[in-house]
Amino acid sequence: MRLFIILGLMISSSVCLADEKPTRFSLWKGQAPNGDGTFEDGEAWLTLHRPETPSGPAIVICPGGGYGGLVTGAEGHEIAKWLNRHGITGLVLEYRLPKGRPFVPLLDAQQAIRAARANAVDWKIDADKVGIIGFSAGGHLASTAATHFDKGDKNSEEPIKRQSCRPDFAILVYPVITMAPTTHGGSRRKLLGENPSAELINLFSNEKQVTAQSSPTFLTHALDDKVVVPANSRAFHDALKRHNVSTEYLELPSGGHGLNGYQGPMWDAWQKQSMEWLNNLQ
Secondary structure, three states, rough: OOOOOOOOOOOOOOOOOOOOEEEEOOOOOOEEEOOOOEEEEEOOOEEOOOOOOOOOOEEEEEEOOOOOOOHHHHHHHHHHHHHHHHOOEEEEEEEOOOOOOOHHHHHHHHHHHOOOOOOHHOOOOOOEEEEEEOOOOOHHHHHHOOOOOOOOOOOOOOHHOOOOOOOOOOOEEEOOOOOOOOOOOOOOOOHOEEEEEHHHHHOOOOOOHOOOOOOOOOEEOOOOOOOOOOHHHHEEEEEEEHHHOEEEEEEEEOOOHHHHHHHHHHHHHHHHHHHHHHHHHH
């Protein structure tokens, strides 16, 4: 199966060559949509990390932070460096924090995916191999992107808007998935607000939004994670299986939330097995 995504944002072909530093650029040029027809003078950012020898795939990286912050180090730029070692282009997404505006992070993730596809030639990536990876609340965002997407507007005059925002695959690491009782309470409050409607809770409970068109997904979770319980990953994995979508779930015996501070055998295990899964998927 082939994987990858692009938006309508054009970057010079001279930008971010393999021997240059990562390049950070804006996704909205200061006019970011809120999802309700209004716009804000806000911005989401994408940092492009290019491998020395690109192999084709690119992955949009969604750091965690409970939808109240962004862990852009260990769950962002360090992940991009790891992907680069495998020949994969890493795109670290600094998405806008929702503050009760649930569509804001999703719009940023969708724009990042479209941007990758729109710039595939310049960035030396395969537009059919654009995926997404997310950690904790960033895993919720990634799973939202994997279940809420469109084909793009083929008649648009803007190249970015012509691109699909469906991830070709997803990797979810100790993700928040549901907005039901087994969710992470802080992430739910930050995303949906204090008193969300039943309809909104259902819409962003991504285990309920899986279809046969959802993205193939690799998930990993530690059994002793008390912050985001592994029932989140199990529910999404089971929903994907019911719809015959390719999925693999690695349940780790220990490590807690963050897998022992992003190091050690549990951290190494998901990285190794996710790359094996991705290679088999392609």
